[in-house]
Amino acid sequence: MKDVDMRVSIAGVTLKNPVITASGTFGSGMEYSRFFDLKRLGGITAKGVSLVPWEGNPVPRIAEVPSGMLNAIGLQNPGVEVFLERDLPFLRNAGCAVIVNVAGHEPEEYYGVVERLNGVPGIDFLEINISCPNVKAGGITLGTDPKMIEELTRGCKARASQPVIMKLTPNVTDIRVTAKACEAGGADAISLINTLTGMKIDIERQTFALANRTGGLSGPAIRPVAVRMVYEAANAVSLPVIGMGGICTAEDAIEFMLAGATAVAVGMASFADPCAAIDVIDGIYDYCVRHGAEKAADLVGAVR
């Protein structure tokens, strides 16, 4: 039996397999390194970093909903300087691709972070988060206007030596429009979907379950929406797509790849099972063997 080539390539960077962890669900990898060897992963996307420390939202920040969860963390993070000093040295030694997620309220803040990360060794990609639903200004607002997306993409590209991935929100009428805006701005790849805006009401206390009132819905509940959007985006642009949204198993990941995703990200599934991403990798391999695929990359966009 021939071995399966699990490698995939995005913007000239080879990932050892198509499975990465989604931003905000995996910290900077340290916490999960106690459960498995991080070098098995295709890549790690670090939690969003901003120019200065962000406090995030009040608690409760978490609410469980059927087949998913709502979160309104609000991008609490120590800022880019602490990230570079403390987290990046760890990530650099993790033995997989490193994707740094960049957060901001307005273009100048994004550019500030990108300039700071520009040329820093050990960072394979920058992922620009234009889709966080829990940050009042910027984030999702910036991420729904095609003109602003194109401009921001161009601005980030001009300042970054690393390939730039634009992370898209599903909270738009037509994902193809925002995907094309990223392509027009010169993005190297797009990742989708971020969370869908949701709300939960505690009927006993007659109040919002989240202090922020609204939060981002993630988990298997959003998977069919994510698969549809990955399919639409992948067929609208010629950029590689990183697909995510409720991936818990290899079967889920394969759906995204067949729909057109070159790589996939595992998000909240890590909360239910810290080793979820590893099972996804092993399952993709087994699927390729079972279906006679010599390369995992052969699955990408196979369903049209």
Add this chain to the structure above:
Amino acid sequence: MKKDTAVILKTEILAEGIHSMTLRTDIAETAKAGQFVSVCLNDRTRLLPRPISICSADAAEKTIRLVYRVQGSGTMQMSTWQKGDTVQLIGPLGKGFPTEEAGGKRVLLVGGGIGIPPLVFAAEQLLKEADGQKPCEIVFAAGYRSDDTYLLPEIEACARAVISTDDGSLGTAGTVLDAIRANGIDADLIFACGPKVMLRALKAYAEETGAVLYVSMEERMACGVGACLGCVTKTTATDSHSMVKNARVCTDGPVFSAEEVDLS
């Protein structure tokens, strides 16, 4: 910290809505009082593991006991599990009570409602400290809703018990702090777990009496391992992880020095 498949050895109902589960798991070997486990539900529609404090652990027998209140759909599902069932656990998680600080001191353990179980573990652990490290006295103040109590035999086996009930059906009528005052309890070191209003009152009490207080905090959790920043608590000083004033309950806690956390 590990993910482990545990086997349920015994289930019991201790009081109305209060259930107990004893499980065989390697997690018992390193578990400390104040730590918790994430209990994974075997239901694909409820994905977040439930953080449950450890009520007792036997390293030699590799068993832990979890005592929990059936409050929502997750704990409701847990209450249907039976002897012989297997359960995925992640643990032991978090920082526990600093029982090593108790040597020679008068220790007061304060548990309010479903905050009682981790303090039963603390009492058992204190009694196992080496001879020079043992506290000179252990008082356990337990606050219940009514005389439908739970874990009282376990408490009385290792400490002097002081009881309060909301309805006055047993012990002092009122709060656990009312019971502490009514019994004239003096302490050098206090470990507490319970509702925030109780912790706030205890913080004022500790400031008034000069006792050192450690509190176990509760918050909605997702990952349970420090990655998602879902379960933060306001702190008085800059936290070491995010450099703001929001420490992670799951990893920096759940036990904090009362001076460290903002209980307002």
